[in-house]
Amino acid sequence: MTRRIFRLLPPGSARIGLLLLALVLAITIFGPAFAPLSPLDFIGTPFQAPNAQAWLGTDVLGRDVLSRLLLGGYRILGLSALATVLGVLAGALLGMAAGYAKGAADEIIMRLLDVVLAFPQIILALLFVSIIGPELWLIVLIVAGFHAPQVARVARAATLRVVEEDYVRFAETIGMSRLRILTQEIFPNILTPLIVEAGLRLTYSIALIAGLNFLGLGTQPPTPDWGLMINENRIGMATNPWPVLLPVLLIALLTIGTNLLADALGRAAFGRDGARTDGAGPAAADGNAAAALADGAGIAEMRA
Amino acid sequence: MGRPFPRHLLARLLARRVLLGLLSLLLVSIVVFAATQMLPGDAARAVVGRGGSPEHLEALRHQLHLDLPAITQYRLWLGGFLTGDAGISLVNGRPVIDAITVRLANSFTLLLLVVLIGIPLAIAAGITAAMRRNRPFDTAASMLALALAAIPEFVIGIALIVFFATVVLHWLPPVSMVRPGTSVFARPLNLVLPVATLIIAIFPYTFRMIRASMIDVLDSEYIEMATLKGLSRRRIVLLHALPNAIAPTIQAIALTCGYLAGGCVVVEYVFGFPGIGQGLVSAVLARDIPYIQCAVLILAAFYVAVNLLADLVAILVTPKLRSATS
Numbered sequence: 064m065t066r067r068i069f070r071l072l073p074p075g076s077a078r079i080g081l082l083l084l085a086l087v088l089a090i091t092i093f094g095p096a097f098a099p100l101s102p103l104d105f106i107g108t109p110f111q112a113p114n115a116q117a118w119l120g121t122d123v124l125g126r127d128v129l130s131r132l133l134l135g136g137y138r139i140l141g142l143s144a145l146a147t148v149l150g151v152l153a154g155a156l157l158g159m160a161a162g163y164a165k166g167a168a169d170e171i172i173m174r175l176l177d178v179v180l181a182f183p184q185i186i187l188a189l190l191f192v193s194i195i196g197p198e199l200w201l202i203v204l205i206v207a208g209f210h211a212p213q214v215a216r217v218a219r220a221a222t223l224r225v226v227e228e229d230y231v232r233f234a235e236t237i238g239m240s241r242l243r244i245l246t247q248e249i250f251p252n253i254l255t256p257l258i259v260e261a262g263l264r265l266t267y268s269i270a271l272i273a274g275l276n277f278l279g280l281g282t283q284p285p286t287p288d289w290g291l292m293i294n295e296n297r298i299g300m301a302t303n304p305w306p307v308l309l310p311v312l313l314i315a316l317l318t319i320g321t322n323l324l325a326d327a328l329g330r331a332a333f334g335r336d337g338a339r340t341d342g343a344g345p346a347a348a349d350g351n352a353a354a355a356l357a358d359g360a361g362i363a364e365m366r367a
Numbered sequence: 368m369g370r371p372f373p374r375h376l377l378a379r380l381l382a383r384r385v386l387l388g389l390l391s392l393l394l395v396s397i398v399v400f401a402a403t404q405m406l407p408g409d410a411a412r413a414v415v416g417r418g419g420s421p422e423h424l425e426a427l428r429h430q431l432h433l434d435l436p437a438i439t440q441y442r443l444w445l446g447g448f449l450t451g452d453a454g455i456s457l458v459n460g461r462p463v464i465d466a467i468t469v470r471l472a473n474s475f476t477l478l479l480l481v482v483l484i485g486i487p488l489a490i491a492a493g494i495t496a497a498m499r500r501n502r503p504f505d506t507a508a509s510m511l512a513l514a515l516a517a518i519p520e521f522v523i524g525i526a527l528i529v530f531f532a533t534v535v536l537h538w539l540p541p542v543s544m545v546r547p548g549t550s551v552f553a554r555p556l557n558l559v560l561p562v563a564t565l566i567i568a569i570f571p572y573t574f575r576m577i578r579a580s581m582i583d584v585l586d587s588e589y590i591e592m593a594t595l596k597g598l599s600r601r602r603i604v605l606l607h608a609l610p611n612a613i614a615p616t617i618q619a620i621a622l623t624c625g626y627l628a629g630g631c632v633v634v635e636y637v638f639g640f641p642g643i644g645q646g647l648v649s650a651v652l653a654r655d656i657p658y659i660q661c662a663v664l665i666l667a668a669f670y671v672a673v674n675l676l677a678d679l680v681a682i683l684v685t686p687k688l689r690s691a692t693s
Binding site: 270 | 387391392398399402403405510514516517518519520521522525526529533534541625626628630632633636647648650651652654656659663666670671674
C-alpha cells in the first residue's frame with residue numbers, strides 16, 4: 064500500500080512531505096501517551112534549562128516543557144482537519160449546486176460567496192472572535208467559512224465540465240432526481256480536484272488556527288498548545304529557548320509537509336506546476352480573474 | 368485574434384467590476400457594523416462599567432447615538448467614518464482616528480519597504496530560475512519557495528528572532544517598540560526583522576508567478592526568432608521577454624499588497640511594531656469596539672481596493688478577458 068502511494072507520487076518533494084507529516088503526526092498521536100509529567104503541574108522555577116527531571120527544561124510558569132510539547136499538537140491538527148473537511152464539504156455542495164442549477168441561482172450563490180472573499184481573512188476572524196469570544200467551535204466555523212467560497216469555485220468549475228457529459232444527460236433522461244444526480248453522478252466525478260483543493264486547504268487551516276492560538280484568541284491557557292506556547296515563553300527565550308524553538312519547528316515542519324504533499328498531489332492529478340498562471344476558467348470569465356488567479360497556490364489565499 | 372477589441376464592451380466590463388467593488392465595500396461596512404451590534408450589552412455600559420448611575424448611562428447612550436434605531440446608527444457611523452470622525456476609544460477616551468492615523472503611517476512605511484525590496488527580489492530570483500530551468504539554482508529556489516509558502520508568518524518571525532536577536536546571534540533588536548512621538552526611522556534596525564519576515568512571506572507567490580510566466584514567454588516563437596537572429600541572451604531576456612512576462616505578474620503584485628493588509632496584523636504583533644495591525648490585536652483583547660470597527664473597515668477597504676485594481680489590471684492585460692463579453 065505504502066509502496067503504491069510512493070509510486071503514485073513523484074519522488075523527491077512528495078516523499079519529503081510524507082515523511083515530515085508522518086513525523087509530526089506520530090508526535091501528536093503517540094506523544095500524549097509518553098508525556099512524563101502532567102502538563103499543568105508546576106515542577107520548579109520558570110525557564111529552567113534542560114535537566115534530569117525536565118528533559119527540555121521548564122516554561123514561563125515552571126511546568127514541564129516536554130510534556131506540554133507532546134500534548135500541545137493534537138488540538139491544532141484535529142481542529143484543522145475538522146475545519147478543512149467542513150469547509151470542503153460546504154464549498155463542494157454550494158459549488159455543485161451553483162454549477163448544476165446555472166442561471167440566477169448560480170449567480171446568487173457565487174456573488175454571496177464573493178462577499179466572504181472581500182475580507183482579509185485574519186481580520187474577519189479577529190472581528191468575530193472579539194465579539195463572540197475565543198471559542199473553539201467558532202474558530203472551526205470561521206476557518207471552514209473561509210474555505211467554502213474557494214472550494215465552491217473549484218467545485219463549480221469542475222461541475223460545469225461534468226454536466227455536459229453523456230452519463231449526466233442519460234441520468235436526466237431516465238428521470239433520476241436532481242439530488243441523486245448531484246450526489247451519485249456529479250460528486251464522484253469532481254472528487255479529484257476536490258481532494259487536491261482539500262490538501263491545499265489543510266495547510267492553510269493549520270497556519271490560521273495556530274496563528275489564532277498564538278495571538279491568544281484560540282485555545283486558552285493553561286491548556287498546552289504549540290501556538291500558545293510560543294507566545295507564552297517568548298520572554299524567556301534567552302534562558303530556555305526550547306519551549307519556543309520546538310513548537311516553531313514542529314509547526315513549520317507540519318505545514319511544509321502538508322504543502323509539499325498537496326503540491327505533489329496537484330501535479331500528479333493535473334500535471335501542472337504549483338503556480339497557476341492561466342487565470343482562465345469559468346471564474347475568470349465572470350469578471351473575477353483575480354480570485355481565479357489566486358486559486359490553487361500562492362499567498363493570496365494561502366495566507367491572506 | 369486579429370480583430371479589434373470591442374472597446375465599449377471593455378468599458379462596460381470595467382465599469383461592472385468597479386461597481387461590484389463598491390458594492391463589496393458597502394457590504395463590508397454593513398458586516399462590520401452588524402457584527403458589533405451583536406455584542407451583549409452596549410458600548411455605553413462598557414464605558415461606564417458596573418458602578419455607573421442610570422442617568423450617566425442614559426446620557427452616554429444618547430451621546431453615542433445608542434438610543435436611535437440601528438439603521439440611523441449605521442448611517443451616522445458610516446457618515447462619521449467618511450468625514451474622519453470614527454468615535455471615541457473605549458480604552459483611553461481619545462478619538463480613535465488620532466491613534467489610527469499614527470499607526471496607519473507606521474504600517475504604511477513597513478508595507479512600502481516590504482513591497483519595494485521584496486517584489487524586485489522575487490522578480491529577479493524568478494527570472495534567474497526561469498533562465499536556468501531545472502538546473503540546481505531553479506530546483507533549490509523552487510523547493511525553498513514551496514516550503515516557505517506554507518509556513519505561517521508568526522513562525523517565520525519568531526524563527527528570525529531566535530536566530531538573529533536572542534538565542535543564536537544578537538545582531539538585531541527582538542522587538543520594534545517605538546517611543547510615542549518618534550518616527551519609526553529613529554531606529555532603523557527596528558525595521559529589519561519585521562520587513563524581512565513579510566518579505567519571506569510574500570516571496571514564494573511572486574517568485575512562482577514570474578518564473579512560470581517567464582518560462583511561458585521564453586518558450587514562445589518570437590523569443591526563438593530573436594535567438595536565431597543572434598541577439599545576446601541578456602538582451603533577449605531583459606528587452607523582449609520581460610515586458611511580456613511581467614504583465615500577468617502585475618496582478619500577482621497587487622494581490623500581494625492585498626495580502627499584506629492581513630499579514631501585517633500578526634507580524635506587527637510578533638515584533639510589537641506600533642502599526643494598525645498590532646493596534647487591532649490589542650483592541651480585540653481589550654474589546655475596544657470603535658477602534659476595532661475603524662481598523663477593520665480601513666484594512667478591508669484597502670483589501671477590496673487592491674483586489675479591484677488587480678482585477679482591472681487582469682482584464683486590461685488578458686486578451687481572452689477583453690473579448691469575453693462579446
